[in-house]
Amino acid sequence: MRPDNSVVLVHSTSHAIKAEKLMRRAGIDCKLIPVPRKLSSDCGICIRFAARDKSRAALVLAKGGIETEGIHDLAR
Amino acid sequence: MYIFVAGVILRAIVRGGESAGSRHMNTHLVYLDNAATSWPKPPDVAEAMTRFLAEVGANPGRAGHRLANESARIVYDTREAVAALFNAGDPLRVVFTRNATEAINLALKGLLDKGDHAVTTGVEHNSVMRPLRALQERGVELSVASCSPHGFVDPDAVAKAVKPGTRLIAVTHASNVVGSIAPVREIGTIARGKGLCLLIDAAQTAGALDIDMQRDNIDLLAFTGHKSLYGPMGTGGLVFGPRIDISRIEPLTRGGTGSRSEQETQPAFAPDKYESGTPNVVGLAGLLAGVRWVRARGVEHIRRNEMVLTQQCIDGLRAIDGVTVYGGLDAARQTATVSFCVAGVSVSELGLALDEDFGILCRVGLHCAPVAHRTMGTFPGGTVRFSMGAFNTKRDIDAALSAVARLAVGAGA
Known part of the structure; x- marks a missing residue:
C-alpha cells in the first residue's frame, strides 16, 4: 500500500520556510509540521506533502539549492 | 518633512528649552539627522510591527505551530527582500544582527586571525576602526x-596597501561625515584580482544607493535596517556573498538556534551558525515593511530627490559668509550628508541653537569617525552635519539654510 504523505527534513527553520516557498511556487501542496520524533530527535519543523509529489519535490528543492536530510514516507 | 508639533509633545519640547516661549507654538521641527537614523518612518513600518505583536507574536523556529511558522515566514521574507535588494543570491546567506556594527564585528573577528593582514581606509567609522584596532593588538596587521x-x-592607495598575507579589504561605502562615496566597483575588482575578501560597510548607503553584490564583487556586506532601509533600530545584518566559505568565519555568539537541538555544538550552516537566541522578529517585521517601501518607491527615485536636496544644501551653505563646507561639494559623488563649520562659533553651540531656536535637528561633533575628521582636517573640533532622507523637502533645506545664515551673522562671521 502506498503511503499518503511524505515529509522532507531540512537543516533548519529557515531552510524549511525556503523549501515551503519553493514547493508552493511549483504548485506542490505542502504544510510545515514539527519533525516526527521517530524520524529525528531534532526539534525543528519539516515539510509534509502528498507522497505522489515526491520526485517533483526532490527536483524543486535540488534546483533551489536546498540540501535535504532525506525524504521519508509517513506511515498512516 | 515638517512635523507640526502640538499638544503634549509640544509642551514637553517647550519646557525642555531655556528660550521656551510662544514662538515655539508655531515652530515645526526639521529633522536633518537621517545619517544617524531615518525619521519619520513610512507608516507601513509601524503597522507591520503592530500587526506582528498583535496577531503573530510567536517565536520563529522554536515550535512548529501555525503562529511560530508565520513568524518564521516573516523572518525569511525579510531575508529574501534584503537579498533581492542587494542582488546577493541565496536568502539563507543573509544573517541578521542588531545593527551594522555587530555585522562588521562578526565579519572582522570571524575572518581575521593572528598573522593576517587587513586594509582599511582613512574615512572609516569607529564601527570598523575599533574592532580592527582591537584585532591589531591580537596580532592582526593593519594598513x-x-x-x-x-x-x-583612492583605489590605487588601497591596491598599494595590499601585500602577501592580506586577507581582507574593509571599506565604508560612504563616509558618515561628508557622504563621500567610495569607488566600490574598482575596489571590488582589485580584491577579486588578488583573491581577497571585500567587506563593505553599507551603514550609510543600504537603500540610499544602488548596491549589487555580484556586479561589484562584494563578498561581505554589512547593513543597518534603521537608516535608508527605513526599518526600526535593532535591525541590520551581514550578507555573505557566494565566494565566502562560512566554515572559515567564526560566529560572535553561540547558543540555541531551534535546529540541531540534539547537538551541544553550534550548527555549521548559515544562517543558524550566526543567529543564536530569539531573533528580533518585531524589528524584522518593520524592516521587511521598510525594504518593501524602498523597493516600491525605487532606490533610484529616492536617490534623485536626495541629490537635489543635497546640492541645494551644499550650494546654499557655501553662499553664506563664514561657512566652510567639507567634502567633494558635488551631490553626485556623495550621499545626502553635508558637513560644515561656521567661523567663530563651536559646532556644539551651533547644534544647540539650531535645535532650540529654529527646531532644526542635526548632529554635531566627530560623528564616531575620528579618522575621517583627521583626513579632512576637522579633528578635534568636528563639524555640523545635515543629513537628509526620503521625507525631506526643499522647504526643509530653505529653513535650515536661513537658520545657519542668521547664526553666522550672529557669530560675527
Whole structure:
C-alpha cells in the first residue's frame, strides 16, 4: 500500500520556510509540521506533502539549492 | 518633512528649552539627522510591527505551530527582500544582527586571525576602526589607505596597501561625515584580482544607493535596517556573498538556534551558525515593511530627490559668509550628508541653537569617525552635519539654510 504523505527534513527553520516557498511556487501542496520524533530527535519543523509529489519535490528543492536530510514516507 | 508639533509633545519640547516661549507654538521641527537614523518612518513600518505583536507574536523556529511558522515566514521574507535588494543570491546567506556594527564585528573577528593582514581606509567609522584596532593588538596587521582631504578613497592607495598575507579589504561605502562615496566597483575588482575578501560597510548607503553584490564583487556586506532601509533600530545584518566559505568565519555568539537541538555544538550552516537566541522578529517585521517601501518607491527615485536636496544644501551653505563646507561639494559623488563649520562659533553651540531656536535637528561633533575628521582636517573640533532622507523637502533645506545664515551673522562671521 502506498503511503499518503511524505515529509522532507531540512537543516533548519529557515531552510524549511525556503523549501515551503519553493514547493508552493511549483504548485506542490505542502504544510510545515514539527519533525516526527521517530524520524529525528531534532526539534525543528519539516515539510509534509502528498507522497505522489515526491520526485517533483526532490527536483524543486535540488534546483533551489536546498540540501535535504532525506525524504521519508509517513506511515498512516 | 515638517512635523507640526502640538499638544503634549509640544509642551514637553517647550519646557525642555531655556528660550521656551510662544514662538515655539508655531515652530515645526526639521529633522536633518537621517545619517544617524531615518525619521519619520513610512507608516507601513509601524503597522507591520503592530500587526506582528498583535496577531503573530510567536517565536520563529522554536515550535512548529501555525503562529511560530508565520513568524518564521516573516523572518525569511525579510531575508529574501534584503537579498533581492542587494542582488546577493541565496536568502539563507543573509544573517541578521542588531545593527551594522555587530555585522562588521562578526565579519572582522570571524575572518581575521593572528598573522593576517587587513586594509582599511582613512574615512572609516569607529564601527570598523575599533574592532580592527582591537584585532591589531591580537596580532592582526593593519594598513590604513589614505584618502583625499575631501573624504574620497583612492583605489590605487588601497591596491598599494595590499601585500602577501592580506586577507581582507574593509571599506565604508560612504563616509558618515561628508557622504563621500567610495569607488566600490574598482575596489571590488582589485580584491577579486588578488583573491581577497571585500567587506563593505553599507551603514550609510543600504537603500540610499544602488548596491549589487555580484556586479561589484562584494563578498561581505554589512547593513543597518534603521537608516535608508527605513526599518526600526535593532535591525541590520551581514550578507555573505557566494565566494565566502562560512566554515572559515567564526560566529560572535553561540547558543540555541531551534535546529540541531540534539547537538551541544553550534550548527555549521548559515544562517543558524550566526543567529543564536530569539531573533528580533518585531524589528524584522518593520524592516521587511521598510525594504518593501524602498523597493516600491525605487532606490533610484529616492536617490534623485536626495541629490537635489543635497546640492541645494551644499550650494546654499557655501553662499553664506563664514561657512566652510567639507567634502567633494558635488551631490553626485556623495550621499545626502553635508558637513560644515561656521567661523567663530563651536559646532556644539551651533547644534544647540539650531535645535532650540529654529527646531532644526542635526548632529554635531566627530560623528564616531575620528579618522575621517583627521583626513579632512576637522579633528578635534568636528563639524555640523545635515543629513537628509526620503521625507525631506526643499522647504526643509530653505529653513535650515536661513537658520545657519542668521547664526553666522550672529557669530560675527
